[in-house]
Amino acid sequence: MIQIIGLEKRFKKLVALNGIQAEFSKGQVISLIGPNGSGKTTLIKCILGLVHPDHGLIKLNGQSIFKDETYRTKIGYMPQIGRYPDQMKVGQLFQLLKSIRNASRFDEELVEQYQLKQIWEKPMNSLSGGTRQKVSAALAFLFDPEILILDEPTAGLDPLASELLKEKMQREKLKDKLILITSHILSDLDELTTHVLYLQEGQIQFNGNLEDLKIQTGEEKFGKAIARFMETKKASPYVETI
Amino acid sequence: MWKLSKYIFYDIVRNKVIIAYTLFLFIVSLLLFNLEENSAKAILSLLNIQLVTIPLISMIFATIHYYNSYEFIEMLLSQPLSRSRVLWSEFLSTAASLILALIIGMGIPILLYSSNADSFALLLTGIGLTTVCTSIAFFASVHSRDKARGIGIVLLLWFYFALIYDGFVLMILFNFGDYPLEKITLLLTALNPIDLARVSIMLKMDVSALMGYTGALYKEFFGSFSGILYTGGIMIMWIIIPIYFAVRGFNRKDM
Numbered sequence: 270m271i272q273i274i275g276l277e278k279r280f281k282k283l284v285a286l287n288g289i290q291a292e293f294s295k296g297q298v299i300s301l302i303g304p305n306g307s308g309k310t311t312l313i314k315c316i317l318g319l320v321h322p323d324h325g326l327i328k329l330n331g332q333s334i335f336k337d338e339t340y341r342t343k344i345g346y347m348p349q350i351g352r353y354p355d356q357m358k359v360g361q362l363f364q365l366l367k368s369i370r371n372a373s374r375f376d377e378e379l380v381e382q383y384q385l386k387q388i389w390e391k392p393m394n395s396l397s398g399g400t401r402q403k404v405s406a407a408l409a410f411l412f413d414p415e416i417l418i419l420d421e422p423t424a425g426l427d428p429l430a431s432e433l434l435k436e437k438m439q440r441e442k443l444k445d446k447l448i449l450i451t452s453h454i455l456s457d458l459d460e461l462t463t464h465v466l467y468l469q470e471g472q473i474q475f476n477g478n479l480e481d482l483k484i485q486t487g488e489e490k491f492g493k494a495i496a497r498f499m500e501t502k503k504a505s506p507y508v509e510t511i
Numbered sequence: 512m513w514k515l516s517k518y519i520f521y522d523i524v525r526n527k528v529i530i531a532y533t534l535f536l537f538i539v540s541l542l543l544f545n546l547e548e549n550s551a552k553a554i555l556s557l558l559n560i561q562l563v564t565i566p567l568i569s570m571i572f573a574t575i576h577y578y579n580s581y582e583f584i585e586m587l588l589s590q591p592l593s594r595s596r597v598l599w600s601e602f603l604s605t606a607a608s609l610i611l612a613l614i615i616g617m618g619i620p621i622l623l624y625s626s627n628a629d630s631f632a633l634l635l636t637g638i639g640l641t642t643v644c645t646s647i648a649f650f651a652s653v654h655s656r657d658k659a660r661g662i663g664i665v666l667l668l669w670f671y672f673a674l675i676y677d678g679f680v681l682m683i684l685f686n687f688g689d690y691p692l693e694k695i696t697l698l699l700t701a702l703n704p705i706d707l708a709r710v711s712i713m714l715k716m717d718v719s720a721l722m723g724y725t726g727a728l729y730k731e732f733f734g735s736f737s738g739i740l741y742t743g744g745i746m747i748m749w750i751i752i753p754i755y756f757a758v759r760g761f762n763r764k765d766m
Contacts, residue, residue: 317589319766338591346589352582354522365518
């Protein structure tokens, strides 16, 4: 579904992505993992068209995404930090996005589960960080997109909300969707993940399915497998950029 | 584009800074009209206040608004919207809300106390100046990633246009007084939107004593009417050029 070919990106002297080659297809849940500053966010932003790569191509269903922006109708994105205009009401934000997307079918499961209708008339600046995360999550799933990109989805959510989100992801996974997640909370990803993409200093260190990683490292748990993998790669602490 | 602008506009007009700005303009205008016996004098005082506050408030507010909306802009860009459309919507709604503040804050007192052509020219110039400054602020903010740097640049620009520039022009006139400087001075005024606003009002009101050197030159060179057309034209250039380069920079930018 998504094809990434020889992707390279530099921010001045820092090499953020260095020859990324990958292919993601339907029904996969891909965990993007790597130390801070390894290029995870840059990769996501390239797919979303927020960052222009220096070299390489990204194709969605065989078509380059650099030509126009309509491909983004297929993507639902939940950012790491959701900040919205202070005086905009929750309901207005949903209305605005619905009018942008021009869609007729909505998936309002999370809106109901998070009981967002109760705060429909509240301005955004009165919401807590966690509630804003709930809004972001509900927006990402709202248009029933084929591709879901979630950047640190459970950070900042309370245990109940985060459990609801994971259940939602599980259901979407069964609907044969492509889900890309970055998270540092590996236990969150254990039951969901089918594939792992491990990035370090802008290069792919591991790209394959979870079972292979577990076999390769000889560990049963995802978290431990990754930790073992990081040890072998001697992950150096890196400064987080952009 | 209009839909998006509308929602952003609704958000900005409820911003406390915009409300305070409206009240400030309203109170100052009411005071001036009540204190000055002659409404023409009141308008000149208003002009002087306008030339300082409008650029300062518009540029700083637009810059801060841009940086505060950064995450929201990012979210909008992850939707099927083109970059130009997002930035234009932000620009239009920011300019529109600042203009609305000006129309309510200054326009109502003008309607009440002196609804003549001169006052409306003042209001119109104010609207032009607001749009120019918003455009410049967007140019500066798009091209600097850091908030503190963006605000710093905008403050420097304001300082330059409002204060330093005049000194600079005077210095040239003083040092090169022996040469024919008329055309150069016309050009120099066109390079500063605040001067341009001042000159166009002076031309309209025909107060030659207050026009100063550049104003008198304009009058001599163009006559009142074509002088206003010329200043208006240059003002429009001052709106279009910065926002054009802002959109161009925004299209190429990494978020």
